[in-house]
Amino acid sequence: xxxxQALQTFIVESRELLEAMEESLLGLESSPDDHDAINAIFxxxxxxxxxxxxxxxxxxxxxxxxxxxxxxxxxxxxxxINGDLIALLLSCRDYIGMLxxxxxxxxxxxxxxxxxxxxxxxxxxLRTYQAGEKKQSPISATAQSQPRMAVVPPPDGTVESDHWHxxxxxxxxxxxxxxxxxxxxxxxxxxxxxxxxxxLPDAMPLAPDMDPESCYxxxxxxxxxxxxxxxxxxxxxxxVRDDCTLRILPPHSRIEEYTRLINxxxxxxxxxxxxxxxxxxxxxxxxxxxxxxxxxxxxxxxQEAAPKLGDILVEQRVVQPELVDAAxxxxxxxxxxKAQESKxxxxxxxxxxxLINLVGEMVIAGAATSLLAQxxxxxxxxxxxxxxxxxxxxxxxxxxxxxxxxxxxxxNRFNRVVRDVSKDLGKDIGLSICxxxxxxxxxxxxxxxxxxxxxxxxxxxxxxxxxxxxxxxGKPAKGTVHLNAYHxxxxxxxxVGDDGGGLNREKIFAKALEKxxxxxxxxxxxxxxxxxxxxxxFSTAEQVTNLSGRGVGMDVVRRNIEALRGTVEIDSxxxxxxxxxxxxxxxxxxxxxxxxxxxxxxxxxxxxxxMECIELDEAERRESRESNYIxxxxxxxxxxxxxxxxxxxxxxxxxxxxxxxxxxxxxxxxVVDELMGEFQTVIKPLGKLFGNLKGISGSTIxxxxxxxxxxxxxxxxxxxxxxxxxxxxxxxxxxIVA
Amino acid sequence: MTKTIMLVDDSDSLRHxxxxxxxxxxxxxxEACDGCDAxxxxxxxxxxxxxxxxxxxxxxxxxxxxxxxxxxxxxxAPIIMLTTNHHEASRKEAREAGVKAWxxxxxxxxxxxxxxxxxxxx
Numbered sequence: 013x014x015x016x017q018a019l020q021t022f023i024v025e026s027r028e029l030l031e032a033m034e035e036s037l038l039g040l041e042s043s044p045d046d047h048d049a050i051n052a053i054f055x056x057x058x059x060x061x062x063x064x065x066x067x068x069x070x071x072x073x074x075x076x077x078x079x080x081x082x083x084x085x086x087x088x089x090x091x092x093i094n095g096d097l098i099a100l101l102l103s104c105r106d107y108i109g110m111l112x113x114x115x116x117x118x119x120x121x122x123x124x125x126x127x128x129x130x131x132x133x134x135x136x137x138l139r140t141y142q143a144g145e146k147k148q149s150p151i152s153a154t155a156q157s158q159p160r161m162a163v164v165p166p167p168d169g170t171v172e173s174d175h176w177h178x179x180x181x182x183x184x185x186x187x188x189x190x191x192x193x194x195x196x197x198x199x200x201x202x203x204x205x206x207x208x209x210x211x212l213p214d215a216m217p218l219a220p221d222m223d224p225e226s227c228y229x230x231x232x233x234x235x236x237x238x239x240x241x242x243x244x245x246x247x248x249x250x251x252v253r254d255d256c257t258l259r260i261l262p263p264h265s266r267i268e269e270y271t272r273l274i275n276x277x278x279x280x281x282x283x284x285x286x287x288x289x290x291x292x293x294x295x296x297x298x299x300x301x302x303x304x305x306x307x308x309x310x311x312x313x314x315q316e317a318a319p320k321l322g323d324i325l326v327e328q329r330v331v332q333p334e335l336v337d338a339a340x341x342x343x344x345x346x347x348x349x350k351a352q353e354s355k356x357x358x359x360x361x362x363x364x365x366x367l368i369n370l371v372g373e374m375v376i377a378g379a380a381t382s383l384l385a386q387x388x389x390x391x392x393x394x395x396x397x398x399x400x401x402x403x404x405x406x407x408x409x410x411x412x413x414x415x416x417x418x419x420x421x422x423x424n425r426f427n428r429v430v431r432d433v434s435k436d437l438g439k440d441i442g443l444s445i446c447x448x449x450x451x452x453x454x455x456x457x458x459x460x461x462x463x464x465x466x467x468x469x470x471x472x473x474x475x476x477x478x479x480x481x482x483x484x485x486g487k488p489a490k491g492t493v494h495l496n497a498y499h500x501x502x503x504x505x506x507x508v509g510d511d512g513g514g515l516n517r518e519k520i521f522a523k524a525l526e527k528x529x530x531x532x533x534x535x536x537x538x539x540x541x542x543x544x545x546x547x548x549x550f551s552t553a554e555q556v557t558n559l560s561g562r563g564v565g566m567d568v569v570r571r572n573i574e575a576l577r578g579t580v581e582i583d584s585x586x587x588x589x590x591x592x593x594x595x596x597x598x599x600x601x602x603x604x605x606x607x608x609x610x611x612x613x614x615x616x617x618x619x620x621x622x623m624e625c626i627e628l629d630e631a632e633r634r635e636s637r638e639s640n641y642i643x644x645x646x647x648x649x650x651x652x653x654x655x656x657x658x659x660x661x662x663x664x665x666x667x668x669x670x671x672x673x674x675x676x677x678x679x680x681x682x683v684v685d686e687l688m689g690e691f692q693t694v695i696k697p698l699g700k701l702f703g704n705l706k707g708i709s710g711s712t713i714x715x716x717x718x719x720x721x722x723x724x725x726x727x728x729x730x731x732x733x734x735x736x737x738x739x740x741x742x743x744x745x746x747x748i749v750a
Numbered sequence: 751m752t753k754t755i756m757l758v759d760d761s762d763s764l765r766h767x768x769x770x771x772x773x774x775x776x777x778x779x780x781e782a783c784d785g786c787d788a789x790x791x792x793x794x795x796x797x798x799x800x801x802x803x804x805x806x807x808x809x810x811x812x813x814x815x816x817x818x819x820x821x822x823x824x825x826x827a828p829i830i831m832l833t834t835n836h837h838e839a840s841r842k843e844a845r846e847a848g849v850k851a852w853x854x855x856x857x858x859x860x861x862x863x864x865x866x867x868x869x870x871x872x
Contacts, residue, residue, distance in 0.1 A: 017766070018763055018766040018767050018770060019763075021762045021763040021766045022762075022763035022766075024762070025761060025762045025763050052807070055760070055805060055806075055807060058805050058834070059760060059761045059805075061834070062761060062764065062833075062834045062855045062856075063761045063763045063764050065834075065855055065856035066763065066764060066767055066855065066856045066857070067763075068856075358762075
């Protein structure tokens with residue numbers, strides 16, 4: 013029994029490590045020199061192997077052992093990291109994940125044939141990276157062939173004047189390749205003003221050795237240009253870039269500006285090179301060269317003795333030491349912040365659920381106590397219970413806070429999805445994430461993954477056009493999928509957007525007509541038309557791909573989200589893009605409610621949705637008896653009589669009130685007898701038997717022990733609005749007949 | 751009196767297993783997930799034995815062992831390494847830092863108990 017528990021710990025731990033491994037691997041794709049990431053990947057494999065051995069999971073140990081060996085070689089710099097290796101390691105990670113999943117399903121399971129075959133294939137691929145293979149990597153070959161120019165160094169590492177300083181050494185083959193060195197300098201002069209040029213003939217060999225077809229020239233140029241940045245200057249030499257040595261140092265006055273830019277960059281970039289590139293003080297090409305050089309040096313020296321990237325950059329005279337210092341300071345800050353974030357305690361989810369349940373019971377018991385205290389008319393007791401209920405409220409809030417998790421982790425998983433799917437589809441698509449720190453209930457986060465996955469895939473497959481089409485429409489060839497999350501009046505909005513072709517209103521309308529979902533005379537708003545794609549078996553895609561287009565899916569998405577008491581809507585502009593908005597309740601357990609009475613029954617609406625309460629006076633009561641809408645300060649407010657809606661048979665009360673509720677920008681009124689004020693509502697789900705009831709989303713227990721129903725405000729608003737529209741349509745029809 | 755053992759390893763599942771074995775025999779356990787964590791937990795406590803992994807984030811096992819040797823309170827605390835690391839160099843380094851024994855994962859329950867009872871301070 014205890015061993016089983018330990019095995020569960022192992023499974024959870026492995027999954028976390030694999031997740032971290034994936035993140036680091038994806039990170040390596042953009043910055044292949046991140047030593048911390050390589051170490052983290054190695055450690056993940058190492059720990060999985062070590063712990064797997066404790067449980068006698070030989071399959072995992074044997075496979076992970078090979079992966080670990082390869083990673084060890086990567087770590088020591090024997091194997092260079094590149095796209096192919098990262099892709100292979102990602103597959104290996106998936107394979108280990110699969111093995112762990114199998115163990116989780118059945119701890120005695122043996123891998124089936126298919127799994128085994130995958131494993132063998134991966135092992136074969138890994139073998140090429142293992143020790144004993146050819147050591148001569150392509151990098152060290154180029155290292156030797158790279159021209160080492162022994163020429164006069166530039167006057168100084170720093171630039172005192174207010175001009176750009178450009179050191180230029182042409183390669184020997186420049187003339188043979190048909191380039192005219194002077195043409196570049198003339199071109200440079202067009203962009204600004206060349207202040208000073210020094211020609212360096214030092215590389216010129218003695219006459220017998222000289223080849224008249226080779227170029228031996230070097231130049232030191234002082235250049236002044238308004239609004240010119242480093243990349244632009246580098247661009248001048250684009251055609252000879254691979255065949256010359258180029259150093260560009262910015263004017264002195266720019267250093268301050270760069271330092272400021274570095275400090276203003278967002279916190280999350282922690283690679284030195286990236287910081288400098290982002291601030292504009294270093295070009296991508298210069299960074300790549302420096303990283304390359306660092307790799308060569310690493311191979312030559314041992315790991316520790318190899319110089320740091322910052323030192324290389326300064327030595328190569330591509331950035332000033334001040335800037336490197338500023339970037340290093342910034343990097344340290346970002347790392348410290350990161351370390352602080354990871355102070356976590358792991359708790360089992362069911363313990364937390366139990367706590368929330370108990371807090372729920374406490375809220376109900378507290379309400380009962382306050383009620384009794386009110387009846388006794390004892391001021392001291394009254395005071396004590398009100399302190400108690402304030403504390404209960406605080407405990408409730410902090411208990412619920414424990415269940416809140418950031419949506420970022422769910423979002424980050426899509427980096428991999430977008431990368432893989434875009435490769436499958438042959439489209440160039442990036443992912444941008446916003447609002448990753450937005451918090452929502454853990455149970456909601458767990459259930460939102462699948463619908464989001466579907467929407468993201470849909471966007472990539474159908475939303476974003478092929479590169480040619482995008483170019484024709486004047487958009488960047490690279491498509492983007494956005495994930496965004498934010499809070500909005502008591503609910504959380506998660507958006508999945510793309511900058512693709514958008515929905516075709518006419519096509520959807522025609523398809524819906526054909527399927528008989530609507531009639532031709534119906535006058536629908538854009539949002540309503542787009543909403544039709546959530547109907548079952550609805551698909552306008554001409555071609556079914558293996559990702560989407562079969563017409564199942566969007567209705568499943570909607571059903572999943574409605575099961576979480578959420579709603580979904582689409583906004584789209586043809587040619588510009590589509591955004592799907594998912595609106596979800598903040599929590600599923602305890603909410604602040606507003607209690608109202610109709611006849612003998614009590615009802616609760618979430619307090620966040622209540623806009624205002626107004627009295628329905630005698631005149632309005634008579635007037636509104638037929639029409640079901642009133643004039644609220646000049647706007648039409650449709651309303652529902654809860655008395656009629658729930659067929660309450662008791663005597664009509666003397667006074668009635670309207671509670672104005674709002675959801676997703678729509679307003680409606682609920683007519684009730686009595687307003688009873690705020691109430692902490694512990695949501696109890698309705699039994700299966702009542703699952704189909706429209707207009708009720710759950711129930712709760714009052715302090716007196718009675719049951720109150722929680723109203724499903726979105727459904728009621730829709731009902732009020734649609735009845736309103738029907739009435740309007742009817743009256744229009746009457747006019748035509750008349 | 752129960753003897754207190756400190757266990758330093760970044761793997762939850764390994765700590766879980768060792769805990770089952772050692773607590774079953776009546777030892778008290780302090781767990782830490784890396785060298786830094788362990789050092790902060792050592793502060794002001796008496797431990798009879800330290801069991802540590804080598805390959806860990808933040809602070810690795812060898813650095814941790816050397817740091818322990820510099821703490822006046824724990825200068826003579828016996829240390830066992832429990833690790834997968836086979837390199838002779840790190841073994842030598844560990845021996846020089848005063849590590850008493852070296853166990854290779856996956857460990858055997860009886861062997862672990864035997865080691866612990868042999869080395870734990872009276």
